Amino acid sequence: MDHHSYSHAPHEHSHHEGPSAVFRLSAATVLNIGITTAEVIGGLLSGSLALLSDALHNLSDSLSLILSAVAQKVSSRSRNRRKTFGYQRAGIVAALINSVLLIAVSVFLLQEAVVRFFNPQPVQGFIVLVTAAIGLVGNLVSALFLHHHAHESLNVRSSFLHLLADTLASGAVLIGGVVIFYTHWYWLDAGLSLAISLYIFIEVYRLLKTTVNILMQGAPQGFNIAELEAAVRKIPQVFNIHHVHVWSLDEHEQFLEAHLNLNTDLPVSQTQAVLAEVGRLVKEQFHITHSTFQVEYECCPGVGAIVEEAR
Known part of the structure; x- marks a missing residue:
């Protein structure tokens, strides 16, 4: 579950x-x-x-x-x-x-x-x-x-x-x-x-x-989602990041939504610490002003994909 x-x-x-x-x-x-x-x-x-x-x-x-x-x-x-x-x-x-x-x-x-x-x-x-x-x-x-x-x-x-x-x-x-x-x-x-x-x-x-x-809620010009994924995966407790969505509210604010797979089934208190670390990373390195993460331990459809490609 x-x-x-x-x-x-x-x-x-x-x-x-x-x-x-x-x-x-x-x-x-x-x-x-x-x-x-x-x-x-x-x-x-x-x-x-x-x-x-x-x-x-x-x-x-x-x-x-x-x-x-x-x-x-x-x-x-x-x-x-x-x-x-x-x-x-x-x-x-x-x-x-x-x-x-x-x-x-x-x-x-x-x-x-x-x-x-x-x-x-x-x-x-x-x-x-x-x-x-x-x-x-x-x-x-x-x-x-x-x-x-x-x-x-x-x-x-x-x-x-x-x-x-x-x-x-x-x-x-x-x-x-x-x-x-x-x-x-x-x-x-x-x-x-x-x-x-x-x-x-x-x-x-x-x-x-x-x-x-x-x-159209496109990614900001010059934004590299692959670089963000690689940076987040360097955090020890994170196994995978997928279903990534990045967009701009206006010319000042950038939003991020993503699913995170963790390596272990952590308690809520430790999970919050991991989320805080990921939030700081995306804000400082990628200028994300608002981020939302869905944390998962078991896999979900689309795991391993940064973005679901249109077919």
Whole structure:
């Protein structure tokens, strides 16, 4: 008969960036709405597709920033009996929506740029220059607002990448406005719009890949389950580890579930000591913030396997 017990390694929930991040996201949103308005007016007056593309991108960013601010606030709520893992993944869901929105915008702009490239339209270079300069300064300030928190939250990072792309796009449009003003190379406007669209698409790919992996409960990037299994088996009382599941709750917390086969039928007090040792090992060497182990003395189906492979 199997003997079962559970070990819960200490884990912490980090929300230190919450209130400050919400304030910065809100400030960036106000700035972004102002930039969008200026670029729409400038784009219509000048006939610039690149400027209107940047305006549309900024509009999507404004919506994304609002979504991120709401998600950041929700994710700071404490866990309860219905949400036993808490609300940390609200930010991950927001990052996913932001990423999908960015891809949709980039595809639309790409299509419009290709059409305009083969049918260039006259553009008022001076209006483009002035409006792009306003957008550049505004986007740069907004990006600086979020830079600190971009390293701590995928949600904030997605918004930061939005604003960084906007800053680079405004810079490119500014340079394009200068060139068009002096050379009348109207095809350059469509070329810039094309480049902006491709840049957005490429930048969002890595963020989307990470976000989907978390939501699919995949193992964290670079995590080596075989190394974890080998390290745990070095503990004298452990014979085998199997049915291993590793996933991330968000970008900060990593969870582990596994079955442990012990060499001998130990009393509960000694079993707890073994579990504590295994918990410390996976936390210190593999950065697992929460671990749960089912202890067994006799074998169970799947013993000897680290992960059940799909057939």
